[in-house]
Amino acid sequence: xxxxxxxxxxxxxxxxxxxxxxxxxxxxxxxxxxxxxxxxxxxxxxxxxxxxxxxxxxxxxxxxxxxxxxxxxxxxxxxxxxxxxxxxxxxxxxxxxxxxxxxxxxxxxxxxxxxxxxxxxxxxxxxxxxxxxxxxxxxxxxxxxxxxxxxxxxxxxxxxxxxxxxxxxxxxxxxxxxxxxxxxxxxxxxxxxxxxxxxxxxxxxxxxxxxxxxxxxxxxxxxxxxxxxxxxxxxxxxxxxxxxxxxxxxxxxxxxxxxxxxxxxxxxx
Amino acid sequence: xxxxxxxxxxxxxxxxxxxxxxxxxxxxxxxxxxxxxxxxxxxxxxxxxxxxxxxxxxxxxxxxxxxxxxxxxxxxxxxxxxxxxxxxxxxxxxxxxxxxxxxxxxxxxxxxxxxxxxxxxxxxxxxxxxxxxxxxxxxxxxxxxxxxxxxxxxxxxxxxxxxxxxxxxxxxxxxxxxxxxxxxxxxxxxxxxxxxxxxxxxxxxxxxxxxxxxxxxxxxxxxxxxxxxxxxxxxxxxxxxxxxxxxxxxxxxxxxxxxxxxxxxxxxxxxxxxxxxxxxxxxxxxxxxxxxxxxxxxxxxxxxxxxxxxxxxxxxxxxxxxxxxxxxxxxxxxxxxxxxxxxxxxxxxxxxxxxxxxxxxxxx
Numbered sequence: 001x002x003x004x005x006x007x008x009x010x011x012x013x014x015x016x017x018x019x020x021x022x023x024x025x026x027x028x029x030x031x032x033x034x035x036x037x038x039x040x041x042x043x044x045x046x047x048x049x050x051x052x053x054x055x056x057x058x059x060x061x062x063x064x065x066x067x068x069x070x071x072x073x074x075x076x077x078x079x080x081x082x083x084x085x086x087x088x089x090x091x092x093x094x095x096x097x098x099x100x101x102x103x104x105x106x107x108x109x110x111x112x113x114x115x116x117x118x119x120x121x122x123x124x125x126x127x128x129x130x131x132x133x134x135x136x137x138x139x140x141x142x143x144x145x146x147x148x149x150x151x152x153x154x155x156x157x158x159x160x161x162x163x164x165x166x167x168x169x170x171x172x173x174x175x176x177x178x179x180x181x182x183x184x185x186x187x188x189x190x191x192x193x194x195x196x197x198x199x200x201x202x203x204x205x206x207x208x209x210x211x212x213x214x215x216x217x218x219x220x221x222x223x224x225x226x227x228x229x230x231x232x233x234x235x236x237x238x239x240x241x242x243x244x245x246x247x248x249x250x251x252x253x254x255x256x257x258x259x260x261x262x263x264x265x266x267x268x269x
Numbered sequence: 270x271x272x273x274x275x276x277x278x279x280x281x282x283x284x285x286x287x288x289x290x291x292x293x294x295x296x297x298x299x300x301x302x303x304x305x306x307x308x309x310x311x312x313x314x315x316x317x318x319x320x321x322x323x324x325x326x327x328x329x330x331x332x333x334x335x336x337x338x339x340x341x342x343x344x345x346x347x348x349x350x351x352x353x354x355x356x357x358x359x360x361x362x363x364x365x366x367x368x369x370x371x372x373x374x375x376x377x378x379x380x381x382x383x384x385x386x387x388x389x390x391x392x393x394x395x396x397x398x399x400x401x402x403x404x405x406x407x408x409x410x411x412x413x414x415x416x417x418x419x420x421x422x423x424x425x426x427x428x429x430x431x432x433x434x435x436x437x438x439x440x441x442x443x444x445x446x447x448x449x450x451x452x453x454x455x456x457x458x459x460x461x462x463x464x465x466x467x468x469x470x471x472x473x474x475x476x477x478x479x480x481x482x483x484x485x486x487x488x489x490x491x492x493x494x495x496x497x498x499x500x501x502x503x504x505x506x507x508x509x510x511x512x513x514x515x516x517x518x519x520x521x522x523x524x525x526x527x528x529x530x531x532x533x534x535x536x537x538x539x540x541x542x543x544x545x546x547x548x549x550x551x552x553x554x555x556x557x558x559x560x561x562x563x564x565x566x567x568x569x570x571x572x573x574x575x576x577x578x579x580x581x582x583x584x585x586x587x588x589x590x591x592x593x594x595x596x597x598x599x600x601x602x603x604x605x606x607x608x609x610x611x612x613x614x615x616x617x618x619x620x621x622x623x624x625x626x627x628x629x630x631x632x633x
Contacts, residue, residue, distance in 0.1 A: 010434070073284070085395075138446075156356055156358060157358060158354040158355070158356050158358040159358045161352070161354070161358065162352070162354055162419075163323055163360070164345050164346050165323060165325075165345055165346065165350075165351055165352050165420075166346075166351065166371050166372035166419070166423065167346050167347075167372055167374075167375050167423070168346060168374075168375075169346065177360060180362045181361070181362060
């Protein structure tokens with residue numbers, strides 16, 4: 001075998017392992033059979049219509065979208081404050097504080113979920129979508145800070161000073177100069193935290209009370225073999241949506257870089 | 270030159286960053302309509318001093334006055350100053366025209382009037398017709414011009430320039446130096462330039478403040494600074510200066526009698542020893558071009574010494590000779606303009622050197 005041959009085998013094997021299961025998803029979603037097994041029996045879109053007629057699924061989707069939108073907006077807002085503070089100001093215990101804020105990134109989610117549940121119940125808070133949002137903001141914020149810090153960091157401080165020097169107030173400088181320049185970072189942050197929140201299972205499972213979210217619904221349906229093809233259909237839709245979302249995020253990121261004349265150094269695609 | 274009114278006055282300005290004493294009692298005045306430079310090595314406090322005028326840095330004690338008004342408590346966005354930043358700070362998401370007109374946003378001018386003012390400002394810096402271009406697509410020199418137009422459109426009392434030419438290549442820099450001088454004469458606004466490039470400061474300024482370690486070491490016009498530096502440190506920083514040890518024999522009135530190595534006994538005027546006593550021992554200093562190597566048939570108009578050539582550095586238009594005057598231990602540098610038909614001397618050649626006591630400065 002020629003030089004680098006094994007590396008090719010490894011790369012192809014890796015990609016297969018990564019994407020083959022996902023390709024199987026639409027195969028069975030369009031398959032006209034209840035059993036998930038080869039050979040495929042025929043083309044059908046009935047699982048998609050069945051999916052649309054499922055009332056619990058609709059509620060779960062609605063809940064998940066509400067949670068994901070709210071959490072991503074809240075987490076990104078907090079992220080903006082924290083990133084701005086950590087890149088512009090010096091304050092005592094900064095490193096320690098930032099470390100503590102970033103800690104949920106590596107903390108086992110199950111621990112976060114259980115301890116939140118204990119505290120919330122102890123405080124007598126009723127479990128609802130808002131308790132899930134609380135948990136999701138907690139785990140999304142470190143990601144938003146990481147993304148936004150790099151956006152704020154790459155901002156030349158003299159741009160702010162120039163705007164201020166030219167007569168603008170601190171608030172209008174933020175609106176006219178800083179916000180437009182970090183906008184690509186903000187959009188990335190919103191999309192990433194939206195995605196994290198949308199497919200988060202453990203916290204939603206513990207803190208949702210009686211309201212199902214999408215991942216919790218999918219998990220509960222998997223016990224019934226008859227429901228599996230519908231889940232496959234749902235999965236197909238979700239994969240398509242994810243790809244669409246990622247493409248939009250990347251489009252905005254690149255446009256932002258092109259607009260400010262920067263060099264493209266990374267990104268998702 | 271008639272004395273112009275004071276535009277900026279520093280009154281015993283001190284600035285501390287924690288324990289670090291960045292400005293150590295700056296007292297100076299800058300006149301209206303002057304091209305003034307703050308010159309010094311990095312870390313000398315020149316940028317900090319400039320930023321105290323702009324209002325980006327507060328001061329720990331003392332006062333900064335602009336046009337007879339104390340600037341204490343006046344924020345940067347209300348001061349009659351505008352700044353050209355080292356990085357130019359061109360807003361990358363706006364067009365050239367939007368950048369230049371940014372400061373007029375608050376004035377809420379009618380569209381046509383704003384456009385006319387922007388066009389005029391761009392014309393002034395030689396960028397007429399660039400208004401619709403994207404700012405990020407400009408070259409370094411063009412960014413610099415946009416930054417100038419953006420700052421000048423507000424007609425500030427003082428324009429602050431923070432090392433504006435340091436990012437440009439040599440040719441562009443020299444071109445911009447000339448243009449900045451022309452622009453300053455045209456608009457008549459007080460320009461304050463921060464630079465670490467002594468040549469740039471000499472070329473552009475009406476007056477220069479040389480700063481070391483948070484203090485102004487000397488404030489003078491370029492010629493005085495070059496010919497009569499008041500300390501060895503200033504002399505070393507501005508251009509090249511040779512030093513030879515000397516001994517003071519007597520001081521009577523404004524005449525100083527000294528014995529200098531290589532030169533022998535001579536008398537200096539008091540104004541040739543402008544500095545304070547430093548205690549490092551007396552030395553005489555002189556610029557490389559004030560000594561002349563004498564070729565066959567030439568005679569000195571004033572004094573003459575013998576020397577031996579130790580090193581020759583040929584620059585095309587100039588030749589630098591390192592020579593050792595008889596009776597000295599260290600070589601000194603002499604610069605000579607090359608003339609057609611005259612040979613360049615070689616290492617080891619003995620030669621006569623012409624000099625004049627009036628060209629010497631003494632530090633003690």
